[in-house]
Amino acid sequence: MFRSRSKEEKAPTGKVTADLSTQPRDPQAPKGRPTPKRSDAQSQRRRASSGAPLDRKEAMRRQREARRTDLAKQREALSNGDERYLPVRDKGPVRRFVRDYVDSRFCIAEFFLPLAVIILILSVIQIQNIQTISLLLWLVVIVLIVLDSIGLSIRLKKQLKERFPDTPKRGAVAYGLMRTLQMRRLRLPKPQVKRGERP
Numbered sequence: 001m002f003r004s005r006s007k008e009e010k011a012p013t014g015k016v017t018a019d020l021s022t023q024p025r026d027p028q029a030p031k032g033r034p035t036p037k038r039s040d041a042q043s044q045r046r047r048a049s050s051g052a053p054l055d056r057k058e059a060m061r062r063q064r065e066a067r068r069t070d071l072a073k074q075r076e077a078l079s080n081g082d083e084r085y086l087p088v089r090d091k092g093p094v095r096r097f098v099r100d101y102v103d104s105r106f107c108i109a110e111f112f113l114p115l116a117v118i119i120l121i122l123s124v125i126q127i128q129n130i131q132t133i134s135l136l137l138w139l140v141v142i143v144l145i146v147l148d149s150i151g152l153s154i155r156l157k158k159q160l161k162e163r164f165p166d167t168p169k170r171g172a173v174a175y176g177l178m179r180t181l182q183m184r185r186l187r188l189p190k191p192q193v194k195r196g197e198r199p
Helices: 001-021 038-050 057-081 093-103 108-124 126-165 172-180
Strands: none
Touching: 001 038, 001 057, 038 093, 093 126, 126 172
16 A cells, blocks of 8 residues: 555656656756856857856967967978078078078188087197187187188178168178078078088
């Protein structure tokens, strides 16, 4: 008697809960959160449809990934000379010509580091004559670098005026002189011309 009654009671409650879940919510019933403003709802909808990040962490993550890919492209461009992805200081036909002009010739300044190491080793030796020679070598190397740089800057200015009369050339000569101070193998972007080959 009790069993049959309890079974009958349990069965309708299951049906009722099922019916309640399928029925639409009463508009007057509280929903447990405040209604967003129309402008907020529209901006959220727009953001979701455009693929923009919904929170700050997601935006930062995307920014980091974009920066990483840009840097990878830049590194690749520095090694193969692709103009599209080069840094701003290396872009443009003027800078490309300056690089090619410097890379096509021997410059004393590019041998400064190895010469400096040799002179430093000579200056450490505690023999008066060798120390005097090392001091003279310092003076000779510095004078030669200055004279070579002056000659290069004069020739480079002349070439730039002839080739790019209407293009702004600000900082191009200084860019070339800075490039001469680097050893040819270590230059970035990598040299695209051989020595003796005119750009």
